[in-house]
Amino acid sequence: MSARDLSVLVGVILIIVMLVIPLPPVLLSVFILINISLALMVILVAMNTTEALEFSIFPSLLLLLTLFRLGLNVSTTRSILANAEAGGVVSTFGTFVTGNSALVGFVIFSILVIIQFLVITKGAERVSEVAARFTLDAMPGKQMSIDADLNAGLISEQQAKQRREKIENEADFYGAMDGASKFVKGDAIAGIIIVLINILFGLIIGMTQKGMGFSEAIDTYMRLTVGDGLVSQIPALLISTATGITVTRVASEGNLGTDVTGQMLRYPKLLYIAGATIFMLGLTPVPILITTVIAGIMLFGGWYLSRTAEQQEVPHEDEGEEQESSEMQSPENVVNLISTDPIEFEFGYALIPIADASQGGDLLDRIVMIRRQLAIELGLVIPTVRIRDNIQLNPNEYRLKVKGNEVAKGELLLDHYLAMSPGVEDDAVEGIDTQEPAFGLPAKWITEETKEDAEMFGYTVVDPPSVVSTHITEVIKQHAHMLLGRQETKQLIDHLKESYPILVEEVTPEPLSVGEIQKVLSKLLRENISIKNLPIIFETLADFGKMTNDTELLAEYARQSLSTQITYQFLQENDSIKVITVSGKVEKTIAEHVQQTEHGSYLALDPESQQSIVQSVAQQVEQLSLQEETPIVLCSPAVRMYLKQLLDRFLPQVVVLSYNELEPTVEVQSVGVVNVA
Incomplete structure (x- = not known):
């Protein structure tokens, strides 16, 4: 435990001791001066903070100082009533204020208590309560603002976390201040009661036990009571003022002194008016000498501030031109011009309401949910989506860009609903024929009045924000492999290293670099295989990375390790998978035409054989699509990679799996065979 921690603990223990054990007058004077010093430090710190959180310890500190002050009150009261003495500090304060009249001193002290209790303490308590209430009420709006800035790309994930x-x-701070201010109020009330106790029982004890006369008793105990009240109320007044300053402080770039002088003297001409008004008062019985001096100071201040402001506002033309030229020539501006966002969503001016929260748009909130959903599904942190309007687009048109390239587009009618056909068109449902943008299904734009009829006929009806949200989700899924770069891969590796440090050290930087790992993960994402189970993937890379650095082959090994995940990803009804198998002849043809090079292997098949295989797969897929089944081609592990490369050019939507990627307990139903003549 450090000396600072120990000093705080000792201080709290001493406060408890003060409540029980009588203290000598000298020690009381020391503690009273310490109390005043601490109060001065607190108010000075409160005045020099730029925002309330810079003094976050203040609620707890306020409680400790209040307890310390009450402990002093108990000790001084005990000393006053028992010995008619409370140390030199209390006696000095009491004598200075009361002077020759104890009644005058008591009146002055009463005024100070009224100011402390009714003005400062009451106001600070009310401000703390209101600040706490408004801070809590504003939290949801602030959270939404952070999410909006994050989705718009204005801030990073780290900045968003810090702002949250x-x-x-x-x-927490304003809630704590609301509770702590109640202690300040209670302290003020306790101070008043202690003063009354000191006076009343001091008179009784002085006259009955110490043999004093009434005038001597009232003079002695009134002086000590007023002194004790002052040495306790002055620090209490400073603490209450510091409380008010802290909870009313608005975050700014300067402290209280800078803000007060800067804002009060912002308009120098007003000093002329104020100075002239003070000078006019000199024409009345008010002493003209005093008004002239004050008015002169104010007029001079107004003139000096006006001249200073003019010098700051008038820039030299040459300097302005040089500054503008240097800004245009700075390399930072050029770099900003050539930078591209990972994902961009642009829309025409008619679609602004879906993104504008003030008009009821919730697209920003939907994108937050999309990023969370894809992070869970794919195991990839999707970059922020840059949202902007584009007047070059048609009013109802939108488009999606990935790495600066347009990858999808569509149109929305905000005052319509999109109705997707159940498979049989019904002429009773009227609308504007279109295609569902995410999956290309036939659909219609229908009005609000037609919505109920369409639902009765089995149409799936969705609103425009849901249409565009689904489209964005599917587009990001399709291009997730493009969004995973080396930097993103490094972040995934660092996150995995926190839980599996030995596993990561066995894979990278040797035998595999970050770039090679990125290629393996990208190949998995390209075929819609989630990389969320990163430990299993790294276990595979650790096993086979020392044998080969062919990223295509390593990706195949990783797929086989993820067999359970892949099986349940494509599992259909009745716990079975319907597949199109590849004949032994086709597999033999592919295997015989694999060319091995130092940079990897590739399929060197003649065009006629390629066309024959692709046509056979297309026929089987078409028959399977009529049954509304997902087209899955099943082949041996040796040719899966090459067959997928071949089909990607013509049938990219077809899923190609190998026998090793399916769990042996799953029933596999062959519904077709890929064969060639």
């Missing part, structure tokens, strides 16, 4: 933590800390 700041909001939570503000709520």
Whole structure:
């Protein structure tokens, strides 16, 4: 335990001791001066903070100082009533204020208590309560604002996390200040009661036990009581003022002194008016000498501030031109011009309401949910989606870009609903014929009045925001492999290293670099295989990475390790998978035409054989599609990679699996065979 921690603990213990054990007058004077010093430090710190959270310890500190002050009150009261003495500090304060009249001193002290209790303490308590309430009420709006900035790409994930933590800390701080201010109020009430006790029982004890006369008793105990009250109320007044300053402080770039002088003197011409008004008062019985001096100071201040402001506002033309030229020539501006966002969503001006929260648009919130959903499904942190309007697009048109290239587009009618056909068109449902943008299904744009009829005929009816959200989700899934770069891969590796440090060290930087790992993960994502189970993938890379650095082959090994995941990903009804198998002749043809090079292997098949295989697969897929089944081609592990490469050019939607990627307990039903003549 450090010396600082020990000093705080000792201080709290001493406060408890003060409540029980009588202290000598000298020690009381020391503690009273320490109390005043601490109060001065607190108010100075409160005045020099730029925002409330910079003094986050204040609620707890306020409680400790209040307890310390009450402990002093108990000790001084004990000393006053028992010995008619409370140390030199209390006696000095009491004598200075009361002077020759104890009644005058008591009146002055009463005024100070009224100011402390009714003005400062009451106001600080009310401000703390209101600040806490408004801070809690504003939390949802602030959270939504952070999510909106994050989705718009204005801030990073780290910045968003910091801003969320700041909001939570503000709520905790103002809630704590609301409770702590009640202690300040209670302390003020206790101070008043202690003063009355000192006076009343001091008179009784002085006259009955110490043999004092009434005038001597009232003079002695009134002086000590007023002194004790002052040395306790002055620090209490400073603490209450610091409380008010802290909870009313608005975050700014400067402290209280800078803000007060800067904002009060922002308009120098007003000093002329104020100075002239003070000078006019000199024409009345008010002493003209005093008004002239004050008015002169104010007029001079107004003139000086006006001249200073003019010098700051008038820039030299040459300097302005040089600054503009240097900004245009700075390399940072050029770099900003050539940078591209990972994902961009652009829309025409008629679609602005879906993104504008003030008009009821919730696209930003939907994108937050999409990023979370894809992170769970794919195991990939999707970059922020840059959302912007584009006047070059048609009013109802939108488009999606990945790495600066357009990958999808569509149109929305905000005052319509999209009705997707159940398979049989019904002429009773009228609308504008179109295609569902995510899956290319036939659909219609229908009005609000037609919505119920379409649902009765079995149409699937969705609103425009849901249409575009689904489209964005599917497009990001299709291009997830493009969004995974080396930097993103490094972040995934660092995250995995926190839980599996030995596993990561066995894979990278030797035998596999970050770039090679990125290629393996990208190949998995390209075929819609989630990389969420990263430990299993790295176990495979650790086993086979020392044998080969062919990323195509390593991706195949990783797929086989993820057999359970892949099986349940494509598992259909009745716990079975319907597949199109590949004949032994086709597999033999592919295997015989695999060319091995130092940079890897590839399929060197003649065009006629390629066309024959592709046509056979297309026929089988077409028959399977009529049954509304997902087209899955099943082949041996040796040719899966090459067959997928071949089909990707013509039938990219076809899933190609190997026998090793399916669990042996799953029933596999062959519904077709790929064969060639």
